[in-house]
Amino acid sequence: MSRYAVLYFATLAVLLGFDIPYLGIVAKGFFQSQVGEMLGDVRPVPAVLFYLLYVVGVLIFVSAAADATWRSTLLYGALFGLFCYATFELTALAMLKQWTWAVVVMDIGWGVFVTAVSATAGLLIADWATPRG
Template sequence: MNRIAVLYVATLVILTGLDFMFLGFLAKGFFMAQVGDMLGDIRPVPAVLFYLIYVVGLLVFVSGSPVATWQSTLFYGALFGLFCYATFELTALSLLRHWTWPVVLLDIAWGAAVSAVSSTAGLLVANRLTV
């Protein structure tokens, strides 16, 4: 099996699964209470494009190197998530009237955590299946 393909698919499945659980169940009430008046129906095409592109970023900058370790992937995955989610959240806070600091802080923390966990788990799966 191609290591990069396995790494991509594993990371994508883990990331989307965790994100759907977080956004759909764990933090749904929080986001509704904070910015619910701004939320609309989910648009599937942009959502799918985000996940497909974001995982490419994780592989390029975090886990795709043949010498990546779980420790480096955990660290750089967290940094990648922090930078990417902070870019969106701080831009939204600067431009959108009803965006709030609690949303910014929770989502940046979530971005760092989910990026670290999904890139690391994806690496471990790829290393296991493509030995």
């Protein structure tokens, strides 16, 4: 398997491993209490497309560079998460009456964390499984 494939699937696995339990257990009650009427059932196709495309973005902008290190992926993963999650959250806050600052702050913080960790763990797994050289 190519290094890019390993990097992609490792990053995706780590992201899903953190995000699904977070959304399904940890944050579910919080989001329900904040914007409950707006929440519906998860539509699988858009959700799957988000994860598949988001990881492509992580690789392009964060971890696929030949000189990527765990330190750089941690930093740039955090920044990528900040910009992506803030784009959605601040747009939602600007346009949706029921969106709250508490949701914005919590979700942006989560996006920073989960993207930094996923990018870094994906890189470390890819370095272990398919060393550069």
